[in-house]
Amino acid sequence: MNATTPLPVPKYGEPAALAPTKLLTPEQVAFYHEHGYVSVDAVMPPEEVGAVRAIYDRLFNEDRSKTEADFYDINGAKKAGKKEAIPQILQPAKYAPALLATQMVANLKAMMKQLHGETTKMVGDHAINKPPHNEAATPWHQDEAYWDPAKDYSSLSAWVALQPATTVNGCMFFVPGSHKFDIVAHRPIGGDPTTPGLEVEPGAVDLKSAVACELPAGGATFHSGRTLHYTPPNKSEDFRRAYIAMGSAYERPRPVPRRYPWREQQQAAAANHPSVKVKS
Numbered sequence: 571m572n573a574t575t576p577l578p579v580p581k582y583g584e585p586a587a588l589a590p591t592k593l594l595t596p597e598q599v600a601f602y603h604e605h606g607y608v609s610v611d612a613v614m615p616p617e618e619v620g621a622v623r624a625i626y627d628r629l630f631n632e633d634r635s636k637t638e639a640d641f642y643d644i645n646g647a648k649k650a651g652k653k654e655a656i657p658q659i660l661q662p663a664k665y666a667p668a669l670l671a672t673q674m675v676a677n678l679k680a681m682m683k684q685l686h687g688e689t690t691k692m693v694g695d696h697a698i699n700k701p702p703h704n705e706a707a708t709p710w711h712q713d714e715a716y717w718d719p720a721k722d723y724s725s726l727s728a729w730v731a732l733q734p735a736t737t738v739n740g741c742m743f744f745v746p747g748s749h750k751f752d753i754v755a756h757r758p759i760g761g762d763p764t765t766p767g768l769e770v771e772p773g774a775v776d777l778k779s780a781v782a783c784e785l786p787a788g789g790a791t792f793h794s795g796r797t798l799h800y801t802p803p804n805k806s807e808d809f810r811r812a813y814i815a816m817g818s819a820y821e822r823p824r825p826v827p828r829r830y831p832w833r834e835q836q837q838a839a840a841a842n843h844p845s846v847k848v849k850s
């Protein structure tokens with residue numbers, strides 16, 4: 571296989587290699603269903619955090635050229651020589667299969683089943699590594715706004731902090747109860763359709779009730795595909811590393827398909843400018 575041959579998509583949905591060592595409490599499961607998110611102090615053994623972090627740093631640094639096909643700046647179109655404000659690698663397990671053999675992933679798979687039912691499978695992963703003083707928030711959005719508007723989803727994400735996550739370096743914020751909202755109006759970040767990221771249309775929702783979820787290293791938040799969330803810029807001296815696992819209990823055609831103008835704008839921009847990539 572040469573460097574340009576696309577790597578196969580990992581078998582995310584296979585049963586975990588290890589038995590879970592941590593599960594959610596009934597109170598945590600109930601909190602998730604009531605509020606659309608939940609915070610968990612530890613989803614992996616403390617000694618695994620360093621090992622996962624070493625894999626993660628390798629993907630963003632030494633292996634940067636290998637991950638190019640799945641490397642994005644959420645905050646803007648990719649341009650040669652331009653430093654990314656919000657660097658993201660889609661499907662990092664493609665480049666580092668060892669991630670899927672971790673106790674972290676075994677625990678996340680079990681916890682996702684607790685939250686969305688026994689049919690829930692891991693369906694993907696991504697990594698967002700905010701550089702020190704990156705000046706860029708990941709703006710408010712619902713993950714489902716990125717997906718096919720012709721489908722209904724029962725989906726969730728687990729966002730794992732690989733160092734303490736704080737309001738200073740960019741922890742997750744959620745709007746409690748927003749998982750019960752429909753998809754609100756979004757637009758490409760800054761109204762620029764060459765940007766792969768989305769943001770809620772300014773003024774479309776009241777964000778006053780938002781809560782910050784600070785985490786220790788190895789902790790995680792879980793949120794549903796509709797829960798409104800955001801992370802502030804990283805104002806610290808270190809990278810803010812997040813590994814994100816996605817899970818799905820089902821996706822199925824909607825009786826009446828919707829349209830997302832923001833997706834159509836990004837797809838049109840990608841068709842006109844081959845260097846523009848649309849996040850999926």
Ligand SMILES: O=C(O)CCC(=O)C(=O)O
Binds near residue numbers: 799800
């Ligand atoms: O880590 C971030 O900055 C944003 C994460 C996010 O939007 C997500 O996990 O869905």
